[in-house]
């Protein structure tokens with residue numbers, strides 16, 4: 001029986017994808033457009049999508065539509081660009097989580113480290129319409145100090161370290177490491193730890209030579225990061241910059257802003273860290289999703305990794321929460337100094353939910369960093385497109401742009417939490433209705449349960 005159910009799911013997925021790929025022109029009628037260019041909302045608009053592009057945006061009374069168009073009346077709904085999650089680890093989250101991003105309106109992600117081959121395959125299948133999932137920007141394996149890689153291998157956690165990390169011993173091996181990543185065809189390189197400041201510099205020089213942006217953890221001093229032209233700082237400075245005066249921090253952050261260095265603070269990971277051990281354990285172990293309904297969609301490697309992280313919770317040092325507070329103060333000041341702040345969740349971290357948690361990150365950017373709902377919306381749409389280059393990267397609702405959009409029941413400018421009120425998603429021009437989203441989620445749950453029971457056997 002199980003096998004038949006599985007086959008049916010594969011068949012329906014296949015049919016769905018094919019049907020979606022042959023979509024007629026689509027007109028979203030009478031919708032309020034929040035285009036994320038910075039302009040205010042425009043009501044009573046009709047947005048025409050042909051192939052996978054936004055073909056026209058007109059007042060509904062003036063819209064001219066092609067004859068074979070599929071018109072969907074979206075009266076009372078709000079249309080925003082598809083959201084980006086700027087920090088995920090998809091090879092840890094697993095293929096079953098890809099539809100969760102789309103179901104949550106997250107139509108693009110920046111993969112911050114993992115198995116390159118796997119990412120490249122999923123990216124291709126998604127781009128060709130053979131698989132439902134977000135557009136992916138790929139870093140490939142994470143650059144680490146070689147000593148760290150060796151320690152990780154000794155610890156023998158479930159991570160396939162050789163596929164997820166690239167150890168760099170010293171400045172002389174930096175060029176070869178970057179050349180290897182460039183040869184794979186990565187979109188950028190991500191650094192996490194370095195053996196020395198000289199190695200950091202050598203990696204930056206090599207990345208520059210290969211025309212690859214360097215992003216990642218603050219693996220060197222702020223001044224070194226500034227000099228290296230690192231394009232984004234992940235998580236913030238840790239420990240936070242407590243030994244500097246307010247004026248010194250401001251000056252530093254202004255320089256980062258001028259340099260075009262963005263901050264991706266991954267605030268949800270901080271929130272997840274505060275969840276006590278017992279509750280984290282209860283959620284992670286409950287494969288039916290009775291404690292947290294989102295748990296039913298997850299399985300496999302991700303859950304094994306989560307179990308390891310649950311146990312690590314016991315080791316947090318005292319004073320840890322204060323550090324989180326000060327990290328937040330840095331982020332607030334970075335934003336005030338004009339740095340681009342973008343939402344990233346660090347999917348694969350314990351109790352960070354693929355797709356779902358992006359909405360929490362947006363809420364935290366408003367509540368804790370001080371962005372307005374409009375600024376938060378832009379941080380998840382236009383800002384990532386600008387980060388990667390607006391040509392060919394979706395981020396605004398404008399004619400000629402890739403048609404990645406989200407329809408909302410309620411106005412996100414009234415309350416950023418309304419980005420959760422998803423009425424439909426348009427991904428690469430394909431309209432995915434609310435009921436199709438529900439079906440996608442149900443399929444995800446079934447697949448996760450199958451995988452869970454397989455691994456329990």
Ligand SMILES: [Zn+2]
Pocket residue numbers: 087088089112346
């Ligand atoms: Zn990460």
